[in-house]
Amino acid sequence: MATESSSDSPYDKAKPFLAVVLIQFGYAGMSIISKHALNEGMSQHVLVVYRHAVATIVIAPFAFIFDRPTIDQNLYYTGMKYTTATFASAMCNVLPAFAFLMAWALRLEKVNIRKMHSQAKIIGTIVTVGGAMLMTLVKGTQLDLPWTKGYDQHASTGGLTKQDPIKGALMITIGCACWASFIILQAITLKSYPVELSLTAWICFMGTIEGTVLAVVMERGNPSAWSIALDYKLLAAVYSGVFCSGLAYYVQGLIMKRRGPVFVTAFNPLSMVIVAILGSFFLKEILYLGRVFGAVVIVTGLYLVLWGKSKDEPPSSSSNDKVAASATQMATKTHERTETLNQDFVALDLTRVRPNDESY
Template sequence: MPLPVACCCSGRVESTAVIPMHASGAAAASGLQEPLVAHGLYKHRPLVPSSDAAFLLEAKKLLTHSVLFATAERAYIFEIMGGSMWMRYAPHNMMILVQLSYTLMYFVTEDAFNRGLNPYVYVTYRHLLVALLLCPFAYFHEKKLRPKMTLMLFLEIFVLSLLGVSLTLNMYFASLKYTSPTFVTAMANTVASITFAIAIVLRMEIVDVKSPRGLAKVAGTAVSFAGVTTMTFYKGAAIASPWKAPIHIHGSNAVHGSWVKGSLLAVASCVCWSIWYIMQAGSVERYPAELSLTAWMATVGGIQSAAFTVLLQHRKEDWLVGFGLNFWCIIYSGIACSGFAVFAQLWCTEKKGPVFVTMFNPVSTIMVAILAYFICGENLYVGSIIGGGVVILGMYMLLWGKDKDQEYNASSSKELQGSDLDWEKQAKMADVSSVQNDSQPETKTMT
């Protein structure tokens, strides 16, 4: 029987290598030589040992070497497959982490507001903190990637900071002071529908209502909005928490005043937020340094918010937060929400588009309801359970439509490239035939 051994090492094996082996036993008596077939990952010069024992020892070494190479190759292939799988679902995982950061922020911020923290001062401090942390790192990390700053680009960043930081967040957190975390998180889910509608008007989003993927996007947005409406306006029977709440939010049972005012502020902030998501898509293309763009928005937005606070709030005591819960609320919100979350949203917007980013907003609504029930001891209502399930259904319907759109666009681009190549081949063949016809001598008929 031929002995399989491994050969190493200068290149890939294209075919089976055969190494002559000294005859032994019956084969030697008959004058025949049994070939040694070398199966391996890498080819080597034919091995001709001086004796059978030395040959077997060398073959054992090569076989061990081949096993190591095969293991390394399988690990490399697994690493490549795992890396591609991670890159495919990295935007999904990033957006889930963003929503988790926002969920924790809602509870901490509500407690801080009930303890006297001014919403305008909160927005100002949290973004100035992010600017202080990100600016040095972004300056050195993206020094070669960052484009040259122009007046038009600065004006675009100014408007982007106004819509995404100072104006929007000041209205949003003012509405949180007047309403509740459940309400503002539910209202934030309307950003997906508003963004989707604006994207269609601006022709940034293509909807083919005759295809299943187009219907899924439209139906998913409508279903998600219906689920949010159910959670907001239909409570149903209450399901009391079976144990005592481990965390009690100060003033969480107090009746919020100016509910209409808070609702209007929440709606206005959602409209501004939708425009901000739309602007991100073009801004990231013109300013591809996401970390530097995040630092710019935090800096400009913090300065804008400070100007708003000076105009609207005239008490010096509002600027003193101390080192208690209010201080740590600003630290957490600045690093987790204004830093990581904004950077992750910019990155996901570049990879998947603005509608993909906004469709993850319902996740925070579900998380708020769950944490309010299990951690804060609040009642969980049947309407929240039904609405949460409907929201998740609508979100994944739209995400399915978005994924199918990407597959369709990728296949269409490949077909277009193939047709272009065929057209070029036909054009070249036509040129060659015309040249050949021109080069042939003209035949004159003799009369």
């Protein structure tokens, strides 16, 4: 009984939400630090290699003690290099839409078109994609914030890469599709290989190998791209490796087993808000009205999906809990009745034996 009450405690129910919020704060920090490193000239392909290498070094020992993907990140960092950290973070809000469509196609997500919550998930997915297109195509009026007013946008991007929002958005969108595929694949793999630490270590190790091959090809003839010192380049590699590859992959694997892959991706707008605030302060990124409106549309569509998800999962989980509880109660009552019957039979046998013993 103590186990059931503890599993139903508010803290236990809140743990998945707290975990995904922590992940989004980690991703927000990665976007700011990585963008600063890219502005200083760091190769996005080399950053992916160092990120996975650090994650492998950090996670592998834990996997060995307790337990005995790269294309998406290359496209994401390249897209960020052509845009801003805020734009890249906002565009990543199409990730839940891709994850939902893939989960639906693979029957990992339950959808009944006749039910309102399923209709909300479908409509929300369409609205999310529409908001991403709006952000890409409509720039709008520049918002002159006190701390960015008069600041040179060319200087805010380091002056090393010419901004190209459409090209950047296309790369980020394709990267999100690959990212969603990775999350769905991780959810499927965990069903047959439920060892989160070992799986995370293998993911990071394979990411290091694949990223190295791609970086060698893309940065051939540029050995200086691999140089690193005690600056933002090293911080970006270590931070993204520890928090956004090692820790995030492990935590999202734990959450997937309990809430599914769509739930993991549903909190991306939180990262966008954090990045927008921090990016305008630390990177002096300029905000535009059209992109803010597009981001609001993305968030609206996303939370339609989240609302439909909330109406879909809890009833099934609660019904399963009720079935399990009723089955436990029935088993307990059956056991008690069996014990009572056994005691009655023993009593009857004793009453039959005693008179015979006395007469004998």
